[in-house]
Amino acid sequence: MKNIVVVGTQWGDEGKGKVVDLIAPHFDIVARYQGGHNAGHTVIVRGEKFVLHLLPSGIVHAGKSCVIGNGVVIDPTALLSEMDELAARGIDFTGRLHISNRAHIILPHHLALERTSEQRRGIRQVGTTLRGIGPAYEDKIGRRGLRAGDLLHPERLKRQLEEIIGEANDILQMRGAEPIALAATVDDLLGKASRIAPFVTDTAVWLNREMSAGKSVLFEGAQGTMLDIDHGTYPYVTSSSGTAGGATVGTGVPPTAITGVLGIMKAYTTRVGSGPFPTELTDATGERLRARGHEYGASTGRPRRCGWFDGVVARYARMINGLTTVALMKLDVLDDFETIDICTGYRLHGEVLDTIPHDAEDLEAVEPIYETLPGWQSPTVGLTDFAQLPTNARRYIARLEALVGCDIGLVSTGPDRHDTILRADSQLAGWLT
Numbered sequence: 001m002k003n004i005v006v007v008g009t010q011w012g013d014e015g016k017g018k019v020v021d022l023i024a025p026h027f028d029i030v031a032r033y034q035g036g037h038n039a040g041h042t043v044i045v046r047g048e049k050f051v052l053h054l055l056p057s058g059i060v061h062a063g064k065s066c067v068i069g070n071g072v073v074i075d076p077t078a079l080l081s082e083m084d085e086l087a088a089r090g091i092d093f094t095g096r097l098h099i100s101n102r103a104h105i106i107l108p109h110h111l112a113l114e115r116t117s118e119q120r121r122g123i124r125q126v127g128t129t130l131r132g133i134g135p136a137y138e139d140k141i142g143r144r145g146l147r148a149g150d151l152l153h154p155e156r157l158k159r160q161l162e163e164i165i166g167e168a169n170d171i172l173q174m175r176g177a178e179p180i181a182l183a184a185t186v187d188d189l190l191g192k193a194s195r196i197a198p199f200v201t202d203t204a205v206w207l208n209r210e211m212s213a214g215k216s217v218l219f220e221g222a223q224g225t226m227l228d229i230d231h232g233t234y235p236y237v238t239s240s241s242g243t244a245g246g247a248t249v250g251t252g253v254p255p256t257a258i259t260g261v262l263g264i265m266k267a268y269t270t271r272v273g274s275g276p277f278p279t280e281l282t283d284a285t286g287e288r289l290r291a292r293g294h295e296y297g298a299s300t301g302r303p304r305r306c307g308w309f310d311g312v313v314a315r316y317a318r319m320i321n322g323l324t325t326v327a328l329m330k331l332d333v334l335d336d337f338e339t340i341d342i343c344t345g346y347r348l349h350g351e352v353l354d355t356i357p358h359d360a361e362d363l364e365a366v367e368p369i370y371e372t373l374p375g376w377q378s379p380t381v382g383l384t385d386f387a388q389l390p391t392n393a394r395r396y397i398a399r400l401e402a403l404v405g406c407d408i409g410l411v412s413t414g415p416d417r418h419d420t421i422l423r424a425d426s427q428l429a430g431w432l433t
């Protein structure tokens, strides 16, 4: 039995898409368990680039079964346009895409409400992707959401929309925003429902059955540990559980079925949107990381904030997710730095902390404690053998392993599938045999 969760260990964009694509051939099913089209997972196949938002990255592998689990929120327009775009590029969905009947649907009022709430927060805004993610999860938790299974019942759907949109319009009007037109929303959704319905099923039952028949599942997390609704830098987080535990709640697969957790970790740190970021570099060094790493959002195109590797965040991610092993991404981006800093702890009002304060204002106020390592200043781009890495690069990796308390089983040296070092004696290599 082999059921592995791939999880982001920082603030998202660690390179989850590349790793899922790389290891997907060794699994039978790839399942997304939370988030929505706020995610942007980049996969590069023989020089051809795909950015997956809502569909699991496994979809680019012909014949691989893919699941959009109950923990995901689905914007029907975004789903259909992603499917159309991929179909135009030769990807066939027949019989291999399964959408949970319990996954919640993003509706027009979610986008409108999010715009008004971000405006009202002013300088405290979260800097969301403005895709309706947060308000859709609010409706889910508020027990008034519309689910994918409801798309199969047009009559009921109309009645549900009347209630949901009626309530949302009261709030929108109170905030001075345009109300949502009910009839147009119903018509639009009914049109899309007929295209989505054939894929909708009870994915928890389907997944558990497949697993009983010996099939293996790769769970693809979106966002990252520090964006998790419970464990992240609240309130500057997304609205779902992107940590490893979310994989079970978000698919209906029991925790006892998970056999390992693979943490995806960038060799430095990035963040999109607002909120505390202790190792952020707002100087020329940060700019250099952004330029070398092409750090611009895969979903929104926003420049990503960049900074040094944060060992406090990484250790926390190891604990929260129970990481079995780590994939270290974008090592090549550090190739020409003379020296490289690693944050080993925080100082808050003179006191040394080795864990993350729960309060965003405290986290904003911490001073990172750095250790400086010599750079390697030679190209690692495209290397596939650990022994070929420069000595200082190997030292950097060993220091991160000691700091995080977890083995690094994979080192990524470029965006392509092939720019990868898989360490032969690692737990990860064991999973892939």
Ligand code: GDP
Pocket (backbone or CB within 6 Å): 008, 012, 013, 014, 015, 016, 017, 018, 039, 040, 041, 042, 043, 044, 293, 294, 297, 298, 329, 330, 331, 332, 333, 412, 413, 414, 415, 416
């Ligand atoms: P995800 O959201 O975690 O899937 O990550 P994104 O796709 O948003 O961002 C990662 C970016 O880094 C993408 O543009 C990838 O093509 C790129 N990438 C992944 N691994 C590497 C690597 O090892 N080196 C370099 N230079 N780029 C990489």
Ligand code: IMO
Pocket (backbone or CB within 6 Å): 008, 011, 012, 013, 014, 038, 039, 040, 041, 126, 127, 128, 129, 130, 131, 133, 134, 221, 222, 223, 224, 227, 236, 237, 238, 239, 271, 272, 273, 274, 298
């Ligand atoms: P992947 O899966 C990086 C960030 C947004 C914002 C916060 C809340 O590609 O790693 P939301 O729209 O989710 O309510 O925004 O979360 N965010 C991400 N940052 N990578 C992502 O996904 C993200 N998804 C959301 O920028 O700060």
Ligand code: MG
Pocket (backbone or CB within 6 Å): 012, 013, 014, 039, 040, 041, 042, 298, 299
């Ligand atoms: Mg991304």
